Amino acid sequence: MFTGIIEAIGTVRALTPKGGDVRVYVQTGKLDLGDVKLGDSIAVNGICLTAVELPGDGFWADVSRETLARTAFIDFKAGSRVNLERALTPTSRLGGHLVSGHVDGVGEVLSREENARAVQFRIRAPRELARYIALKGSITVDGTSLTVNGVNGAEFELTIVPHTLGETIMADYRPGRQVNLEVDLLARYLERLMLGDKASEPSASGLTTSFLAEHGYLK
Structure with missing residues (x-):
């Protein structure tokens, strides 16, 4: 389980085909790996991955065909920036909401507009997820716990403050970008x-x- 509060921005450094699926190496930047062990879970853009190697400045993880088919992982390439969060512990603060790390669908950024110091995004979710998206409810976008500020059918709006823009990859979002969505558990x-x-x-x-x-x- 996760909270949706991003701890660091990492970088995909390698994507290696392996036995029909993919092994990925993520350099973790400022994320503290001191207490991370082999087999621990780390959310990468909201996708729960298992650390199978820990070379020091990052981790390797295996990505199954199921994950490749159901997430925006297919868009990753060497150099892609990604949101990172270690798994929730019993003593962690629940600053966001309960997040499983199991992506429900892929959405598309439709628009980006400046709103004073914040940025307003409009995102279209898959039709089958629309019933779970409620005004002022919670949704996870690329692993980030966010509040829905507007809903129109399968489209929803987010108002992102400067801190969130600086601490996540949302500053990179432009219309047409594919994003991982997890609805409220x-x-x-x-x-x-x-x-x-x-x-x-x-x-x-x-x-x-x-x-x-x-x-x-x-x-």
Whole structure:
């Protein structure tokens, strides 16, 4: 688990094809690796990766085909800047929100506008994630815990203050960029719980308007 509070900006230094998937080397910059051991989890742009080698100034991790298919990892190349966060510990401050490091989908930055000292971004999420994105709710973008300041269908807006721009890779965002999205963990569990006994049925993939009406949530 993670908090979505980025600890450092790292740099992808190598991408090596290996047995049908990829091994990546990430140089971790100011991230303190003093207590990181082999097998520990580190979030890279919101993707939970396992450290398999620790050469000193970074770590190597294996990236599965599933991760390559479901995230914006495919856009990484040597020199790409990435957000880094070590896994949450029992004594960590939960400054953001609970983040699993399991990317739900890839979004696209649609616009970037100056807003006083902040920057306003508009991002389009995959349609199937729209129901989890709520005004003033939490969302994770490339591993960063953020507050949704506007919603219109599958599009949402973020207002990013100077500190966040300086401590994450969001300063690099331009229209057309692909970003990893993870929706609020509690929203996903709540949806599943509301299905009740129907959750055990093979076709129970999520809430529908007819289900909500049948159970008195819609009139």
